[in-house]
Amino acid sequence: MAVGPRALEAAGVPRLGSLARVREWWEREDVFGYGLILPALLLIVCLVAYPFGMAIYFSLSDYWVGSPGEFIGLKNFQDIVRWDVFQRTVWNSFFFTFCAVVLKTVLGVWLAMLLFRTFKFKRLIRGAVLLPWVLPTALSMLAWWWMFDSLYSVVNWTGIRLGLITAPGPNWLGVTEYAMAAVIAVNVWRGLPFFAIIVLAGLVSIPREYYEAAEVDGATAWGRFRHVTIPLLKPVLAVVILFSTIFTFSDFNIVQVLTRGGPVNTTHLFATLAYQQGLVGGNLGQGAAISLFLFPGLAAVVFFQLRYIRRD
Amino acid sequence: MQVGVRSRRAKALSAAWGYANIVPFAAFALFPFYFMVITSFKNDAELYNLKAVPFLIQTGVITDHYEYLFFKTEFWTWMKNSFIISVVSTSVSLVIATLAGYSLARLRFPGVNAFGTAVFITYLVPPTLLFLPLSQVVVWLGISDTIWALIVTYPTFLVPFSTWLLMGYFRTIPREVEECALVDGASRMQTLTRIVLPMAIPGIVCVILFGFTLTWNEFTYALTFISQTQNKTVVVGVTADLIRGDIYYWGSLMAGAVLASVPIVAIYVFFLDYYVSGLTAGAVKG
Numbered sequence: 001m002a003v004g005p006r007a008l009e010a011a012g013v014p015r016l017g018s019l020a021r022v023r024e025w026w027e028r029e030d031v032f033g034y035g036l037i038l039p040a041l042l043l044i045v046c047l048v049a050y051p052f053g054m055a056i057y058f059s060l061s062d063y064w065v066g067s068p069g070e071f072i073g074l075k076n077f078q079d080i081v082r083w084d085v086f087q088r089t090v091w092n093s094f095f096f097t098f099c100a101v102v103l104k105t106v107l108g109v110w111l112a113m114l115l116f117r118t119f120k121f122k123r124l125i126r127g128a129v130l131l132p133w134v135l136p137t138a139l140s141m142l143a144w145w146w147m148f149d150s151l152y153s154v155v156n157w158t159g160i161r162l163g164l165i166t167a168p169g170p171n172w173l174g175v176t177e178y179a180m181a182a183v184i185a186v187n188v189w190r191g192l193p194f195f196a197i198i199v200l201a202g203l204v205s206i207p208r209e210y211y212e213a214a215e216v217d218g219a220t221a222w223g224r225f226r227h228v229t230i231p232l233l234k235p236v237l238a239v240v241i242l243f244s245t246i247f248t249f250s251d252f253n254i255v256q257v258l259t260r261g262g263p264v265n266t267t268h269l270f271a272t273l274a275y276q277q278g279l280v281g282g283n284l285g286q287g288a289a290i291s292l293f294l295f296p297g298l299a300a301v302v303f304f305q306l307r308y309i310r311r312d
Numbered sequence: 313m314q315v316g317v318r319s320r321r322a323k324a325l326s327a328a329w330g331y332a333n334i335v336p337f338a339a340f341a342l343f344p345f346y347f348m349v350i351t352s353f354k355n356d357a358e359l360y361n362l363k364a365v366p367f368l369i370q371t372g373v374i375t376d377h378y379e380y381l382f383f384k385t386e387f388w389t390w391m392k393n394s395f396i397i398s399v400v401s402t403s404v405s406l407v408i409a410t411l412a413g414y415s416l417a418r419l420r421f422p423g424v425n426a427f428g429t430a431v432f433i434t435y436l437v438p439p440t441l442l443f444l445p446l447s448q449v450v451v452w453l454g455i456s457d458t459i460w461a462l463i464v465t466y467p468t469f470l471v472p473f474s475t476w477l478l479m480g481y482f483r484t485i486p487r488e489v490e491e492c493a494l495v496d497g498a499s500r501m502q503t504l505t506r507i508v509l510p511m512a513i514p515g516i517v518c519v520i521l522f523g524f525t526l527t528w529n530e531f532t533y534a535l536t537f538i539s540q541t542q543n544k545t546v547v548v549g550v551t552a553d554l555i556r557g558d559i560y561y562w563g564s565l566m567a568g569a570v571l572a573s574v575p576i577v578a579i580y581v582f583f584l585d586y587y588v589s590g591l592t593a594g595a596v597k598g
Contacts, residue, residue, distance in 0.1 A: 023499075026499075026500075027499060027500055029419050029420060029421060029500075030419075030420075030421035030422065032415075032419060032500045032501075033415045033419035033420070033421035033424065034415075034421060035415075036411040036412060036414060036415035036419070037411070037412045037415045037416065037427055039407075039408045039411060039412070040408050040409065040411070040412035040431070040471050040472075040475060041412075041427070041430075043408065043467055043468065043471055044430065044431070044434050044468075044471075044472070047446070047449070047464070047465065047467075047468045048434050048437060048442065048468050050449075051442045051445035051446050051449055052437075052441070052442065052445070054445035054448065054449075055441070055442065055444060055445045058444065058445060110333075111337050114330060114333050114334045114337065115334075117330045119330065119331070119334070123584065125334060125338060126584070126588070127580075127581070127584050128338045128341055128342050129337060129338060129341050130341075130584075130587065130588070130591075131341055131342065131345065131577075131580070132341050132344075133591075134525060134576060134577075134580050134587065135345070135529070135573050135576055135577070136528065136529035136531070136547045136572065136573060136576065137529060137531060138529070138531040138547045138548070138551045139547060139550060139551065139568075139569040139572055139573055140344055140345070140348075140569075140573075141551075142348075142550070142551060142565055142566070142569045143344040143345070143347055143348040143351075143566065143569060144344055146347070146351065146562050146565070146566065147344065147347060149562075151362075152359070152360065152362070152366070152562075154347060154366045154367070157366055189340065189341070189344075192337075192341075193341070194591065197588060197591050197592065198591065198592060201592040243436075246436060246438060247438065250438035250440045250441065251440075252439075252440045252531070252532050253531045253532070256531075256535075257531075257551060270440075271438075271440035271532075274440070274444065275443070275536070278444045279444070279447065279536060284444055284448070287444050288444050288445065291440065291441055291443075291444060292441075294438065294440065294441050295441065298436060298437065298438070298441070301436065302432075302433055302436055305432075305436070306429065306432075
């Protein structure tokens with residue numbers, strides 16, 4: 001080894017110092033590739049994968065804030081499954097997600113088709129429609145909270161003046177059914193722009209010739225929508241519905257600000273119940289068990305994404 | 313399209329139909345903000361008068377709610393915290409994600425696809441799944457209840473998202489450009505910083521915009537990890553600390569909501585097209 005470099009030097013080739021050797025090593029494609037990905041990987045391992053493991057451990061222990069507990073097996077799960085508030089939460093989560101996603105899909109396709117038409121002020125209209133998605137949700141929830149106020153609700157004021165509801169109007173956030181309806185409506189308000197913009201991108205990519213051909217064949221507007229637009233939008237719709245399902249299912253902000261799970265714990269979703277139980281109540285074990293119920297849904301969506309969508 | 317066949321009348325009708333449909337959507341989207349602004353300038357007597365028309369300000373515009381916010385609360389401290397947290401965590405995430413995104417999109421090494429999948433899965437993990445264990449992690453790190461708790465945890469959702477977004481942009485850059493640079497003797501790092509990055513500027517702008525927006529708007533972690541008033545972000549400060557007891561001071565609450573939204577609205581108005589393209593490219597968190 002000691003002879004090699006000196007021999008090279010004698011032959012007029014510059015000696016490879018250790019720094020140069022490191023540099024050369026760094027230029028290898030695989031080394032460079034792993035090197036660049038290392039910070040992201042460390043972050044994912046330390047702050048995503050490890051906490052996820054902890055969540056599983058918490059859920060299997062009687063861990064309270066400030067007192068590391070002991071392993072208790074599936075007791076937390078057995079307890080929450082029997083708890084009526086949790087049972088209600090399971091139902092709420094599915095009901096909320098189903099209604100919100102269906103409404104967002106239908107209205108989103110409709111809105112996208114409207115945005116696709118040529119308008120004056122196209123940019124302005126697009127900007128207005130996208131705004132709810134961009135602004136801080138927690139803050140726009142404050143506005144909705146005020147709009148649903150039990151006494152000064154502007155929704156009721158308008159409804160009464162238009163003769164749609166009788167005075168004094170529903171106490172939106174104080175009665176379970178109304179509160180659920182309000183929370184769903186607000187989720188639709190907030191998630192609709194996302195749907196519309198993505199579906200719009202899908203519409204733009206449909207070749208005009210298909211519509212012309214359908215028109216020549218005498219297809220009506222509905223026929224064109226049914227047999228050209230919808231089939232060609234399917235891949236885009238699949239992606240957007242899957243994404244939206246995950247984020248609607250795991251929603252926290254809307255319920256947390258608007259109802260705090262109330263009245264009397266009847267509008268909780270998994271995330272807000274986990275917050276209330278795990279952090280406000282201090283029972284981290286049970287809180288973690290509740291939040292882990294988000295996982296099967298997430299896993300299913302990831303599976304579908306990887307299996308069917310990322311292929312193309 | 314058979315434009316020529318259609319009469320002018322039919323065209324006008326169709327346009328009118330379009331507007332008639334789009335206006336309710338726009339009104340639905342905008343009304344809460346309009347109402348926020350209106351409420352923040354109204355005096356309490358009118359605010360709590362059931363006979364007054366809630367859509368208008370009839371008894372004079374006042375700025376009392378804003379003055380209250382400026383002089384009697386920690387509002388500017390919250391704004392400063394939010395600003396520091398957003399800028400630092402977005403910058404850190406941008407650097408980490410640029411490196412990872414380039415590596416995953418361009419370099420060939422064993423396991424690259426598995427890493428790509430891992431990033432994608434992390435990207436789909438909702439923050440609400442991890443906030444309980446993370447709240448303990450920040451306690452162990454000794455940064456609980458400081459703005460560092462958020463600076464450290466925000467990259468957990470920013471990095472996967474930004475990596476994913478940037479991978480798309482890096483893939484659109486022709487490979488030949490890089491190969492030329494390498495052949496000319498540039499190191500790999502120089503190729504990345506001098507050749508590839510300048511070509512991926514739109515992607516980087518997108519990452520900065522979305523990073524700033526997502527961190528500024530973040531609520532779950534900010535609510536969970538911080539309890540001292542002077543360390544809160546503006547979103548949590550306004551939502552949680554302006555409510556005293558059981559009385560809601562709607563005027564100042566709405567004033568806070570308006571002002572805390574201003575930075576995001578300002579950025580949004582200038583960069584609308586980037587938001588739209590980023591959203592379409594897969595910036596879908598939220």
